[in-house]
Amino acid sequence: MAQQEIKLPPSPLVQADVKARVGTPDLLTSSAERELQMIPGDNRPGAMLGPIKVVHAFWLAGMSCDGCSVAVTGATAPSVEDLLIGRLPGVPRLVLHHPVVSVEAGDAFTRNFRLAAEGKLNAPYVVIYEGSIADERLAAATGGYWSGMGFDENDQPIPTSKWLQDLSAGAAAVIAIGTCATWGGIPAAYGNPTGSMSVMDFLGADYRSALGLPVVNIPGCSPVGDNFSETVAAVLLFLNGLGPLPEFDELGRPAWLFNETVHQRCVRAGYYEEGIFADEYGEKECLVEIGCWGPVVQCNITSRGAINHLGGCMNTGGICIGCTMPGFPDRFAPFYKRPPGTIISSSGARMIGSFVRPLRRITMQFQNRETRWDKDEHVPSGWGHVAAPSKVEKAIHYFYEKWQYLNAARPGRTEKEEMYPGGYEVPGVRSGESVPADQERELRRKG
Numbered sequence: 001m002a003q004q005e006i007k008l009p010p011s012p013l014v015q016a017d018v019k020a021r022v023g024t025p026d027l028l029t030s031s032a033e034r035e036l037q038m039i040p041g042d043n044r045p046g047a048m049l050g051p052i053k054v055v056h057a058f059w060l061a062g063m064s065c066d067g068c069s070v071a072v073t074g075a076t077a078p079s080v081e082d083l084l085i086g087r088l089p090g091v092p093r094l095v096l097h098h099p100v101v102s103v104e105a106g107d108a109f110t111r112n113f114r115l116a117a118e119g120k121l122n123a124p125y126v127v128i129y130e131g132s133i134a135d136e137r138l139a140a141a142t143g144g145y146w147s148g149m150g151f152d153e154n155d156q157p158i159p160t161s162k163w164l165q166d167l168s169a170g171a172a173a174v175i176a177i178g179t180c181a182t183w184g185g186i187p188a189a190y191g192n193p194t195g196s197m198s199v200m201d202f203l204g205a206d207y208r209s210a211l212g213l214p215v216v217n218i219p220g221c222s223p224v225g226d227n228f229s230e231t232v233a234a235v236l237l238f239l240n241g242l243g244p245l246p247e248f249d250e251l252g253r254p255a256w257l258f259n260e261t262v263h264q265r266c267v268r269a270g271y272y273e274e275g276i277f278a279d280e281y282g283e284k285e286c287l288v289e290i291g292c293w294g295p296v297v298q299c300n301i302t303s304r305g306a307i308n309h310l311g312g313c314m315n316t317g318g319i320c321i322g323c324t325m326p327g328f329p330d331r332f333a334p335f336y337k338r339p340p341g342t343i344i345s346s347s348g349a350r351m352i353g354s355f356v357r358p359l360r361r362i363t364m365q366f367q368n369r370e371t372r373w374d375k376d377e378h379v380p381s382g383w384g385h386v387a388a389p390s391k392v393e394k395a396i397h398y399f400y401e402k403w404q405y406l407n408a409a410r411p412g413r414t415e416k417e418e419m420y421p422g423g424y425e426v427p428g429v430r431s432g433e434s435v436p437a438d439q440e441r442e443l444r445r446k447g
Protein backbone atom coordinates (compact mmCIF):
# COMPACT_ATOMS: atom_id res chain seq x y z
CA MET A 1 0.00 0.00 0.00
CA ALA A 2 1.37 3.44 -0.96
CA GLN A 3 2.26 5.58 2.00
CA GLN A 4 -0.32 8.24 2.79
CA GLU A 5 0.63 11.64 4.06
CA ILE A 6 -1.19 12.27 7.33
CA LYS A 7 -2.23 15.76 8.18
CA LEU A 8 -3.01 15.95 11.88
CA PRO A 9 -5.68 18.41 13.02
CA PRO A 10 -4.24 21.23 15.08
CA SER A 11 -4.14 21.06 18.83
CA PRO A 12 -5.98 22.65 20.57
CA LEU A 13 -8.94 22.24 18.29
CA VAL A 14 -10.17 25.20 16.31
CA GLN A 15 -13.85 25.52 15.51
CA ALA A 16 -13.34 25.66 11.73
CA ASP A 17 -11.49 22.34 11.75
CA VAL A 18 -14.14 20.60 13.85
CA LYS A 19 -16.81 21.92 11.46
CA ALA A 20 -14.89 20.67 8.44
CA ARG A 21 -14.73 17.17 9.92
CA VAL A 22 -18.17 16.70 11.46
CA GLY A 23 -20.26 19.25 9.54
CA THR A 24 -22.85 21.61 10.95
CA PRO A 25 -25.42 19.62 12.90
CA ASP A 26 -28.98 19.90 11.64
CA LEU A 27 -31.13 19.35 14.70
CA LEU A 28 -34.09 18.14 12.64
CA THR A 29 -32.48 15.19 10.86
CA SER A 30 -30.92 11.93 11.92
CA SER A 31 -27.12 12.04 12.02
CA ALA A 32 -26.95 8.45 10.71
CA GLU A 33 -28.96 9.52 7.64
CA ARG A 34 -26.63 12.45 7.07
CA GLU A 35 -23.68 10.05 7.20
CA LEU A 36 -25.45 7.79 4.69
CA GLN A 37 -25.78 10.67 2.25
CA MET A 38 -22.00 11.12 2.32
CA ILE A 39 -21.48 7.59 0.95
CA PRO A 40 -19.73 6.94 -1.35
CA GLY A 41 -16.97 9.50 -1.37
CA ASP A 42 -13.28 9.51 -0.78
CA ASN A 43 -13.61 12.95 0.72
CA ARG A 44 -15.75 11.67 3.56
CA PRO A 45 -14.03 12.90 6.73
CA GLY A 46 -12.99 10.02 8.94
CA ALA A 47 -9.98 7.96 9.91
CA MET A 48 -6.70 9.31 8.58
CA LEU A 49 -5.51 5.75 7.86
CA GLY A 50 -7.14 2.43 7.09
CA PRO A 51 -10.22 1.33 5.15
CA ILE A 52 -12.91 2.12 7.74
CA LYS A 53 -13.58 5.82 7.95
CA VAL A 54 -16.55 5.99 10.30
CA VAL A 55 -17.97 3.84 13.11
CA HIS A 56 -21.27 4.58 14.84
CA ALA A 57 -21.57 4.29 18.62
CA PHE A 58 -25.04 3.67 20.05
CA TRP A 59 -25.19 4.58 23.73
CA LEU A 60 -28.04 3.02 25.72
CA ALA A 61 -28.85 3.82 29.34
CA GLY A 62 -30.69 1.35 31.54
CA MET A 63 -30.93 1.55 35.34
CA SER A 64 -28.28 4.23 35.52
CA CYS A 65 -27.41 7.48 37.26
CA ASP A 66 -25.63 8.85 34.14
CA GLY A 67 -22.38 8.95 36.14
CA CYS A 68 -20.63 6.87 33.46
CA SER A 69 -21.57 9.45 30.81
CA VAL A 70 -20.20 12.20 33.05
CA ALA A 71 -16.97 10.24 33.65
CA VAL A 72 -16.46 9.67 29.92
CA THR A 73 -16.86 13.35 29.09
CA GLY A 74 -13.86 13.90 31.40
CA ALA A 75 -11.61 11.46 29.51
CA THR A 76 -8.40 13.01 28.23
CA ALA A 77 -6.23 10.22 26.80
CA PRO A 78 -7.87 10.02 24.33
CA SER A 79 -10.67 12.49 24.84
CA VAL A 80 -14.19 12.05 23.49
CA GLU A 81 -13.49 15.01 21.20
CA ASP A 82 -10.49 13.13 19.73
CA LEU A 83 -12.76 10.20 18.91
CA LEU A 84 -15.61 12.34 17.55
CA ILE A 85 -13.49 14.21 15.02
CA GLY A 86 -11.28 11.24 14.10
CA ARG A 87 -8.11 12.92 15.26
CA LEU A 88 -6.19 9.72 16.09
CA PRO A 89 -4.42 8.22 13.05
CA GLY A 90 -6.00 4.87 12.18
CA VAL A 91 -8.93 5.22 14.58
CA PRO A 92 -12.18 5.66 12.60
CA ARG A 93 -14.22 8.76 13.37
CA LEU A 94 -16.91 7.94 15.92
CA VAL A 95 -20.48 9.08 15.27
CA LEU A 96 -22.01 9.09 18.73
CA HIS A 97 -25.74 8.60 19.32
CA HIS A 98 -26.22 9.42 23.01
CA PRO A 99 -29.57 10.01 24.75
CA VAL A 100 -28.20 13.02 26.66
CA VAL A 101 -25.47 14.65 24.59
CA SER A 102 -26.72 14.09 21.02
CA VAL A 103 -28.16 17.17 19.37
CA GLU A 104 -31.10 15.41 17.66
CA ALA A 105 -34.19 14.50 19.66
CA GLY A 106 -37.39 12.49 19.30
CA ASP A 107 -37.90 10.48 16.10
CA ALA A 108 -34.81 11.96 14.43
CA PHE A 109 -32.76 10.50 17.29
CA THR A 110 -34.35 7.02 17.47
CA ARG A 111 -34.20 6.83 13.64
CA ASN A 112 -30.43 6.33 14.02
CA PHE A 113 -31.00 3.25 16.20
CA ARG A 114 -33.63 1.86 13.83
CA LEU A 115 -31.30 2.16 10.84
CA ALA A 116 -28.69 0.14 12.74
CA ALA A 117 -31.19 -2.50 13.91
CA GLU A 118 -32.44 -2.88 10.31
CA GLY A 119 -28.88 -3.24 8.97
CA LYS A 120 -29.15 -0.02 6.90
CA LEU A 121 -26.27 1.98 8.39
CA ASN A 122 -23.75 1.02 5.76
CA ALA A 123 -21.05 1.37 8.43
CA PRO A 124 -19.92 -0.70 11.41
CA TYR A 125 -21.24 0.18 14.83
CA VAL A 126 -20.60 -0.53 18.50
CA VAL A 127 -23.17 -0.59 21.29
CA ILE A 128 -22.34 0.96 24.66
CA TYR A 129 -24.62 0.13 27.57
CA GLU A 130 -24.66 2.16 30.79
CA GLY A 131 -26.66 1.03 33.84
CA SER A 132 -28.01 -2.38 34.73
CA ILE A 133 -30.81 -4.15 32.89
CA ALA A 134 -34.01 -4.49 34.88
CA ASP A 135 -36.43 -7.35 34.35
CA GLU A 136 -39.06 -5.62 32.23
CA ARG A 137 -41.50 -8.52 32.77
CA LEU A 138 -41.87 -7.41 36.41
CA ALA A 139 -42.83 -3.89 35.34
CA ALA A 140 -45.01 -5.07 32.46
CA ALA A 141 -47.08 -7.15 34.91
CA THR A 142 -48.43 -3.90 36.31
CA GLY A 143 -48.53 -2.07 32.98
CA GLY A 144 -45.30 -0.14 33.44
CA TYR A 145 -41.68 -0.21 32.36
CA TRP A 146 -38.32 0.39 34.06
CA SER A 147 -36.20 2.14 31.45
CA GLY A 148 -37.05 2.91 27.84
CA MET A 149 -36.21 4.99 24.81
CA GLY A 150 -38.63 5.95 22.03
CA PHE A 151 -42.06 4.47 21.25
CA ASP A 152 -43.22 1.50 19.19
CA GLU A 153 -46.02 1.40 16.61
CA ASN A 154 -48.57 1.04 19.46
CA ASP A 155 -47.22 4.15 21.14
CA GLN A 156 -45.69 2.05 23.93
CA PRO A 157 -42.23 2.85 25.36
CA ILE A 158 -39.49 0.63 23.98
CA PRO A 159 -37.34 -0.80 26.82
CA THR A 160 -33.63 -0.12 26.42
CA SER A 161 -33.08 -3.86 26.91
CA LYS A 162 -35.12 -4.43 23.72
CA TRP A 163 -32.86 -2.01 21.85
CA LEU A 164 -29.86 -3.92 23.19
CA GLN A 165 -31.33 -7.20 22.03
CA ASP A 166 -32.01 -5.81 18.55
CA LEU A 167 -28.63 -4.12 18.14
CA SER A 168 -26.29 -6.62 19.79
CA ALA A 169 -26.16 -9.23 16.99
CA GLY A 170 -24.94 -6.79 14.35
CA ALA A 171 -22.62 -4.79 16.62
CA ALA A 172 -18.85 -4.99 16.10
CA ALA A 173 -18.64 -4.95 19.91
CA VAL A 174 -20.98 -4.54 22.86
CA ILE A 175 -19.27 -2.54 25.58
CA ALA A 176 -20.75 -2.50 29.09
CA ILE A 177 -19.61 0.64 30.89
CA GLY A 178 -19.73 1.07 34.66
CA THR A 179 -20.35 -1.47 37.38
CA CYS A 180 -24.16 -1.52 36.92
CA ALA A 181 -23.75 -2.61 33.29
CA THR A 182 -20.77 -4.89 33.90
CA TRP A 183 -21.88 -6.72 37.06
CA GLY A 184 -25.37 -5.43 38.02
CA GLY A 185 -24.03 -2.91 40.54
CA ILE A 186 -26.22 -1.02 42.97
CA PRO A 187 -29.59 -1.75 41.28
CA ALA A 188 -28.79 -5.48 41.55
CA ALA A 189 -27.71 -5.25 45.21
CA TYR A 190 -29.34 -7.32 47.95
CA GLY A 191 -33.13 -7.14 47.66
CA ASN A 192 -33.08 -6.18 43.95
CA PRO A 193 -36.78 -5.32 43.49
CA THR A 194 -36.33 -4.64 39.76
CA GLY A 195 -34.64 -7.96 38.99
CA SER A 196 -31.65 -6.00 37.68
CA MET A 197 -28.72 -7.76 36.02
CA SER A 198 -25.58 -7.04 34.02
CA VAL A 199 -25.30 -6.93 30.21
CA MET A 200 -23.31 -10.18 30.36
CA ASP A 201 -26.08 -11.87 32.39
CA PHE A 202 -28.72 -10.51 30.00
CA LEU A 203 -27.05 -11.56 26.72
CA GLY A 204 -25.73 -14.88 28.09
CA ALA A 205 -22.48 -16.81 27.81
CA ASP A 206 -23.02 -17.67 24.12
CA TYR A 207 -23.28 -14.07 22.99
CA ARG A 208 -20.70 -13.02 20.41
CA SER A 209 -20.60 -9.74 18.52
CA ALA A 210 -20.18 -9.52 14.74
CA LEU A 211 -16.42 -9.42 15.41
CA GLY A 212 -16.70 -12.57 17.53
CA LEU A 213 -16.24 -10.79 20.87
CA PRO A 214 -18.14 -11.54 24.08
CA VAL A 215 -19.28 -8.47 26.06
CA VAL A 216 -16.41 -6.08 26.82
CA ASN A 217 -16.60 -4.92 30.44
CA ILE A 218 -15.25 -1.62 31.76
CA PRO A 219 -16.28 -1.52 35.42
CA GLY A 220 -16.20 1.29 37.99
CA CYS A 221 -18.75 3.35 39.85
CA SER A 222 -18.15 5.62 38.09
CA PRO A 223 -15.43 4.23 35.83
CA VAL A 224 -12.23 6.08 34.95
CA GLY A 225 -13.17 7.92 31.71
CA ASP A 226 -9.78 7.13 30.13
CA ASN A 227 -10.33 3.39 30.69
CA PHE A 228 -13.35 3.65 28.40
CA SER A 229 -11.95 5.95 25.72
CA GLU A 230 -8.65 4.04 25.53
CA THR A 231 -10.45 0.68 25.17
CA VAL A 232 -12.77 2.07 22.48
CA ALA A 233 -9.78 3.45 20.57
CA ALA A 234 -8.00 0.07 20.83
CA VAL A 235 -11.10 -1.81 19.58
CA LEU A 236 -11.53 0.65 16.69
CA LEU A 237 -7.88 0.29 15.68
CA PHE A 238 -8.39 -3.47 15.60
CA LEU A 239 -11.58 -3.05 13.58
CA ASN A 240 -9.65 -0.94 11.08
CA GLY A 241 -7.04 -3.68 10.72
CA LEU A 242 -4.31 -1.48 12.17
CA GLY A 243 -3.93 -2.85 15.69
CA PRO A 244 -3.93 -6.20 17.49
CA LEU A 245 -7.00 -7.47 19.30
CA PRO A 246 -6.73 -5.87 22.74
CA GLU A 247 -6.13 -8.34 25.56
CA PHE A 248 -9.14 -9.01 27.77
CA ASP A 249 -9.22 -11.11 30.95
CA GLU A 250 -11.63 -13.97 31.65
CA LEU A 251 -14.33 -11.49 32.71
CA GLY A 252 -13.95 -9.32 29.59
CA ARG A 253 -12.03 -6.52 31.33
CA PRO A 254 -9.20 -4.84 29.38
CA ALA A 255 -6.36 -6.84 30.94
CA TRP A 256 -3.76 -4.08 30.79
CA LEU A 257 -6.04 -1.79 32.83
CA PHE A 258 -7.40 -4.19 35.43
CA ASN A 259 -4.70 -6.78 36.14
CA GLU A 260 -3.21 -5.00 39.14
CA THR A 261 -4.72 -4.19 42.51
CA VAL A 262 -5.39 -0.71 43.84
CA HIS A 263 -2.88 -1.44 46.60
CA GLN A 264 -0.02 -2.24 44.20
CA ARG A 265 -0.01 1.34 42.86
CA CYS A 266 -1.36 3.16 45.91
CA VAL A 267 0.40 6.31 47.05
CA ARG A 268 -0.01 5.07 50.64
CA ALA A 269 1.43 1.58 50.06
CA GLY A 270 4.76 2.60 51.65
CA TYR A 271 2.95 3.28 54.93
CA TYR A 272 1.28 -0.13 54.77
CA GLU A 273 4.64 -1.78 54.20
CA GLU A 274 6.11 -0.04 57.27
CA GLY A 275 3.02 -0.92 59.33
CA ILE A 276 1.75 2.65 59.85
CA PHE A 277 -2.02 3.02 59.63
CA ALA A 278 -4.52 5.88 59.79
CA ASP A 279 -7.02 5.84 62.66
CA GLU A 280 -9.30 8.44 61.13
CA TYR A 281 -10.23 9.93 57.78
CA GLY A 282 -8.05 12.87 56.85
CA GLU A 283 -4.80 11.25 57.98
CA LYS A 284 -2.04 10.62 55.46
CA GLU A 285 -1.20 6.99 56.28
CA CYS A 286 -2.60 3.73 54.90
CA LEU A 287 -6.39 3.52 55.23
CA VAL A 288 -6.76 -0.25 55.53
CA GLU A 289 -7.75 -0.21 59.20
CA ILE A 290 -10.59 2.19 58.55
CA GLY A 291 -12.09 0.10 55.77
CA CYS A 292 -9.89 0.12 52.62
CA TRP A 293 -10.27 -2.99 50.43
CA GLY A 294 -7.47 -1.92 48.04
CA PRO A 295 -5.23 -4.99 48.53
CA VAL A 296 -7.84 -7.26 46.91
CA VAL A 297 -9.49 -4.94 44.38
CA GLN A 298 -8.59 -4.76 40.69
CA CYS A 299 -8.64 -1.11 39.69
CA ASN A 300 -6.11 1.31 38.16
CA ILE A 301 -7.35 4.61 39.57
CA THR A 302 -4.28 4.99 41.79
CA SER A 303 -2.01 5.12 38.74
CA ARG A 304 -4.37 6.56 36.12
CA GLY A 305 -6.12 9.12 38.32
CA ALA A 306 -9.79 10.04 38.01
CA ILE A 307 -9.50 12.78 35.38
CA ASN A 308 -6.42 13.82 33.41
CA HIS A 309 -4.17 11.68 35.65
CA LEU A 310 -5.28 13.59 38.76
CA GLY A 311 -7.40 12.60 41.73
CA GLY A 312 -8.51 9.06 42.54
CA CYS A 313 -9.76 7.53 45.76
CA MET A 314 -6.68 7.17 48.02
CA ASN A 315 -4.99 10.16 46.40
CA THR A 316 -7.80 12.30 47.76
CA GLY A 317 -8.27 10.56 51.11
CA GLY A 318 -10.94 7.94 50.31
CA ILE A 319 -10.92 4.24 51.10
CA CYS A 320 -11.46 1.64 48.37
CA ILE A 321 -14.94 0.16 48.58
CA GLY A 322 -14.37 -2.23 45.68
CA CYS A 323 -16.59 -0.42 43.19
CA THR A 324 -15.00 -2.12 40.15
CA MET A 325 -15.59 -5.63 41.45
CA PRO A 326 -18.41 -8.06 40.57
CA GLY A 327 -19.19 -8.40 44.30
CA PHE A 328 -19.86 -4.66 44.72
CA PRO A 329 -21.62 -3.38 46.78
CA ASP A 330 -22.85 -6.23 49.03
CA ARG A 331 -19.55 -8.10 49.39
CA PHE A 332 -17.71 -4.95 50.49
CA ALA A 333 -20.29 -3.78 53.03
CA PRO A 334 -20.40 -2.36 55.62
CA PHE A 335 -18.07 0.29 54.24
CA TYR A 336 -17.14 1.69 57.66
CA LYS A 337 -15.68 -1.62 58.95
CA ARG A 338 -12.16 -2.83 58.20
CA PRO A 339 -11.93 -5.92 55.96
CA PRO A 340 -11.50 -9.08 58.13
CA GLY A 341 -8.33 -10.09 56.23
CA THR A 342 -6.47 -7.09 57.61
CA ILE A 343 -6.32 -8.74 61.04
CA ILE A 344 -3.59 -10.99 59.61
CA SER A 345 -1.98 -8.74 56.99
CA SER A 346 -1.85 -5.40 58.78
CA SER A 347 -0.86 -7.03 62.09
CA GLY A 348 2.02 -8.71 60.25
CA ALA A 349 3.02 -5.42 58.58
CA ARG A 350 2.88 -3.67 61.95
CA MET A 351 5.14 -6.28 63.57
CA ILE A 352 7.74 -6.31 60.76
CA GLY A 353 7.50 -2.53 60.45
CA SER A 354 8.43 -2.06 64.10
CA PHE A 355 11.84 -3.72 63.34
CA VAL A 356 12.39 -2.29 59.90
CA ARG A 357 11.52 1.34 60.62
CA PRO A 358 14.31 2.04 63.19
CA LEU A 359 16.88 0.30 60.98
CA ARG A 360 15.81 2.40 58.02
CA ARG A 361 16.09 5.57 60.11
CA ILE A 362 19.74 4.72 60.93
CA THR A 363 20.57 4.14 57.26
CA MET A 364 18.67 7.28 56.31
CA GLN A 365 20.72 9.30 58.80
CA PHE A 366 23.98 8.08 57.21
CA GLN A 367 22.79 8.66 53.66
CA ASN A 368 21.78 12.17 54.67
CA ARG A 369 25.47 13.15 55.00
CA GLU A 370 28.09 14.28 52.49
CA THR A 371 31.37 12.30 52.50
CA ARG A 372 33.15 15.55 53.27
CA TRP A 373 31.13 16.12 56.45
CA ASP A 374 32.36 12.83 57.84
CA LYS A 375 35.98 13.80 57.12
CA ASP A 376 35.56 17.22 58.75
CA GLU A 377 33.34 15.80 61.51
CA HIS A 378 31.20 18.87 61.07
CA VAL A 379 28.07 19.80 59.09
CA PRO A 380 28.27 23.45 58.02
CA SER A 381 24.50 23.94 58.04
CA GLY A 382 23.19 27.31 59.09
CA TRP A 383 19.75 25.80 59.70
CA GLY A 384 20.43 23.94 62.86
CA HIS A 385 22.73 21.53 64.68
CA VAL A 386 23.14 18.16 62.92
CA ALA A 387 24.13 15.50 65.39
CA ALA A 388 27.15 13.34 64.55
CA PRO A 389 26.54 9.58 64.45
CA SER A 390 27.19 7.81 67.73
CA LYS A 391 29.87 5.13 68.07
CA VAL A 392 27.24 2.39 67.92
CA GLU A 393 25.70 3.88 64.79
CA LYS A 394 29.15 4.20 63.21
CA ALA A 395 29.86 0.56 63.99
CA ILE A 396 26.52 -0.52 62.47
CA HIS A 397 27.25 1.49 59.37
CA TYR A 398 30.77 0.09 59.10
CA PHE A 399 29.37 -3.44 58.74
CA TYR A 400 26.50 -2.18 56.59
CA GLU A 401 29.01 -0.71 54.09
CA LYS A 402 31.13 -3.87 54.16
CA TRP A 403 28.06 -5.78 53.07
CA GLN A 404 27.00 -3.09 50.58
CA TYR A 405 30.32 -3.26 48.69
CA LEU A 406 30.87 -6.99 49.06
CA ASN A 407 31.91 -8.33 45.62
CA ALA A 408 31.37 -4.86 44.13
CA ALA A 409 33.53 -1.89 43.17
CA ARG A 410 33.67 0.77 45.83
CA PRO A 411 33.42 4.28 44.36
CA GLY A 412 36.49 6.55 44.49
CA ARG A 413 40.28 6.08 44.17
CA THR A 414 40.89 3.36 46.70
CA GLU A 415 43.79 1.46 45.11
CA LYS A 416 47.36 2.71 45.75
CA GLU A 417 48.25 2.94 42.07
CA GLU A 418 45.21 5.11 41.46
CA MET A 419 46.26 7.70 44.02
CA TYR A 420 47.74 11.01 42.92
CA PRO A 421 51.45 11.32 43.72
CA GLY A 422 52.19 13.56 46.66
CA GLY A 423 48.89 12.81 48.37
CA TYR A 424 46.78 15.16 46.22
CA GLU A 425 43.21 14.95 47.45
CA VAL A 426 40.07 15.28 45.38
CA PRO A 427 38.52 17.73 45.90
CA GLY A 428 41.55 19.71 47.05
CA VAL A 429 39.73 22.59 48.70
CA ARG A 430 39.78 22.37 52.48
CA SER A 431 36.79 23.48 54.46
CA GLY A 432 36.67 27.28 54.67
CA GLU A 433 39.28 27.77 51.88
CA SER A 434 38.60 28.92 48.34
CA VAL A 435 41.82 27.75 46.60
CA PRO A 436 43.00 24.14 46.54
CA ALA A 437 45.90 23.66 48.94
CA ASP A 438 48.45 22.62 46.28
CA GLN A 439 47.53 25.59 44.05
CA GLU A 440 47.91 27.89 47.02
CA ARG A 441 51.43 26.49 47.63
CA GLU A 442 52.28 26.97 43.95
CA LEU A 443 51.04 30.58 44.06
CA ARG A 444 53.11 31.27 47.15
CA ARG A 445 56.21 29.74 45.51
CA LYS A 446 55.80 32.02 42.47
CA GLY A 447 55.61 34.95 44.89
Ligand code: SF4
Pocket residue numbers: 262263264266267268269270272285286287288292293294295314320
Ligand atom coordinates in the same frame (compact mmCIF):
# COMPACT_ATOMS: atom_id res chain seq x y z
S1 SF4 B 1 -4.89 2.90 51.52
FE1 SF4 B 1 -5.74 0.94 50.76
S2 SF4 B 1 -4.83 0.64 48.76
FE2 SF4 B 1 -3.63 2.22 49.81
S3 SF4 B 1 -1.95 1.14 50.81
FE3 SF4 B 1 -3.59 1.26 52.31
S4 SF4 B 1 -4.74 -0.65 51.98
FE4 SF4 B 1 -3.48 -0.38 50.20
Ligand code: SF4
Pocket residue numbers: 220221262297298299300301302313314319320321322323324325
Ligand atom coordinates in the same frame (compact mmCIF):
# COMPACT_ATOMS: atom_id res chain seq x y z
S1 SF4 C 1 -10.09 2.54 44.29
FE1 SF4 C 1 -11.79 1.21 44.85
S2 SF4 C 1 -13.52 2.59 45.28
FE2 SF4 C 1 -11.95 3.76 44.15
S3 SF4 C 1 -12.55 3.55 41.96
FE3 SF4 C 1 -11.11 1.90 42.39
S4 SF4 C 1 -12.39 0.17 42.98
FE4 SF4 C 1 -13.66 1.99 43.13
